[in-house]
Amino acid sequence: MKIILLRHCESLSRKQAKVEHDAERPLSETGRRQGKFIAKTINNLGISPEAIFCSPFVRTQQSAQIIGYNLKRQQTPIPVSLLAPGSGLSDLLAVCRNYHENYKEDWMIAILHEPDVSFILGTSLCSGAEYPVLVHEGDMFAIDVNSEQEPGKMLFSFSTSQMLVEEPEK
Secondary structure, eight states, X not given: OEEEEEEOOOBOXXXXXXXXSGGGOOBOHHHHHHHHHHHHHHXXXXXXXXXXXXXXXXXXXXXXXXXXXXXXXOOOOXXXXXXXXTOOHHXXXXXXXXXXXXXXXXXXXXXXXXXXXXXXXXXXXXXXXXXXXXXXXXXXXXXXXXXXXXXXXXXXXXXXXXXXXXXXXX
C-alpha cells in the first residue's frame, strides 16, 4: 500500500499555547503554512489520497484538516486512537486495512508523531534498524509497504522546513 507518512506540522509549545497537556498543543502559523504547502505538493504530484488518518492529538488533527481541505479532492481526516504516540508499523497497517477496502492500491495519508515516524520508517525500510535521517515537523515520506515481514520501498520524501521561506516582516 502507498502511504504518505507525515510528522505533524510545526506546533506551539505548551507554554506558548497556554495549555496543560501535550495532546492539546495546536499548530503555529508556520505549521498552518506547512499544511497548505504539503497539500499543494501532493496535488502537484497528481496524488489523490483515499483517506487521511491521524492521531487524536490536536496538532495532528489540525495538520490533517488543513491538508485534507486543500487537496484537489478534499478529505475529512479520521482521528484514530491506535495512532496516538507510541504507534508502530503494525498499528498503521491495521488502521489502513480496517478503514479502507482498496488499501493495497490507493494512496493514504497518515499524520503521526516523532519518534513514531522514524520507528515506522526504520521498521519498514531499514529491516528494523534506526532510520538514519532526523525527522522534523512537517516532513513527508511516501512509502510502499504491505507487511511487517516484507521490506518496504521509499517512493519520495521531502522536508517542508527546507522548502518554506519565512515571509519578511512588514
